[in-house]
Amino acid sequence: MISGTREWAVAEINCSVGCPHACRYCYARVAALKKGLIDSVSDWSQTRTLDAEVEASRPLYGGQVMFPTAHDIVEDNLEEVLQVMSRLLEAGNKILIVSKPSSFCIEQICDRFSRQRSQILFRFTITSRNSDILRFWEPGAPTYQERFESLRLAFDRGFQTSVSIEPMLDLEDVQGMIEEIESYVSHSIWIGKLNRIEERVQIVSSEAAAEVERIRHEQKDQNIIDLYEALQERPLVRWKESIKLVVGLPLATESGLDI
Ligand code: SF4
Numbered sequence: 120m121i122s123g124t125r126e127w128a129v130a131e132i133n134c135s136v137g138c139p140h141a142c143r144y145c146y147a148r149v150a151a152l153k154k155g156l157i158d159s160v161s162d163w164s165q166t167r168t169l170d171a172e173v174e175a176s177r178p179l180y181g182g183q184v185m186f187p188t189a190h191d192i193v194e195d196n197l198e199e200v201l202q203v204m205s206r207l208l209e210a211g212n213k214i215l216i217v218s219k220p221s222s223f224c225i226e227q228i229c230d231r232f233s234r235q236r237s238q239i240l241f242r243f244t245i246t247s248r249n250s251d252i253l254r255f256w257e258p259g260a261p262t263y264q265e266r267f268e269s270l271r272l273a274f275d276r277g278f279q280t281s282v283s284i285e286p287m288l289d290l291e292d293v294q295g296m297i298e299e300i301e302s303y304v305s306h307s308i309w310i311g312k313l314n315r316i317e318e319r320v321q322i323v324s325s326e327a328a329a330e331v332e333r334i335r336h337e338q339k340d341q342n343i344i345d346l347y348e349a350l351q352e353r354p355l356v357r358w359k360e361s362i363k364l365v366v367g368l369p370l371a372t373e374s375g376l377d378i
Pocket of ligand 1: 138141145147148189191219
């Protein structure tokens with residue numbers, strides 16, 4: 120079954136371990152702990168460069184390449200990110216840049232790779248417009264306003280743009296948010312559930328328990344079906360595997376199709 124990042128890309132590239140965004144649902148932190156790349160959850164907030172990945176030469180992959188998949192693009196790793204992007208682009212690759220975007224970093228990328236913009240598709244993760252929800256779930260990540268400004272910047276500079284509303288943290292506002300952002304999206308708006316909550320989210324307080332309960336309630340099948348019915352005619356909207364399974368859409372059969 121094609122799921123997760125494989126719905127979007129045939130290859131996944133990373134050049135760091137750790138991320139200051141500290142999302143409570145972070146799948147990459149769980150994986151890094153299992154692989155022994157970090158010793159404890161608290162180590163995750165530090166960004167550590169993987170020199171071998173930065174220096175590696177890059178082939179032409181047989182389809183869209185996603186970068187990064189297990190960290191984000193922040194000022195601490197921006198130089199290394201630019202280096203990796205440069206190598207991927209020189210090899211002729213098409214890169215899907217996925218980020219909770221820092222406007223500073225996105226402007227630098229747009230400046231540096233303006234001439235190769237046809238090879239770059241930005242996908243900005245915007246999970247909610249609500250600052251309380253974002254502060255709880257993604258405490259170190261840019262605000263909604265900064266993510267929206269980054270989207271507008273990339274769009275205005277002529278890059279292809281898309282948005283990932285995955286994990287969807289505020290189902291009731293998804294339609295309102297799409298109305299606000301869609302004029303600056305040229306490619307797609309992907310929507311997906313918060314997956315594997317029990318494995319990824321630690322219930323460390325009553326607030327965490329209440330938030331998890333809110334999300335579980337919002338993600339009930341009938342609510343997902345109602346959302347699908349409300350948005351299915353919108354040409355930019357695409358559904359991740361977590362929603363396809365609920366509404367009965369066929370799953371992707373090939374990786375990297377991004378459709
Ligand atoms: S932005 Fe991504 S890698 Fe960084 S903490 Fe959040 S989920 Fe993890």
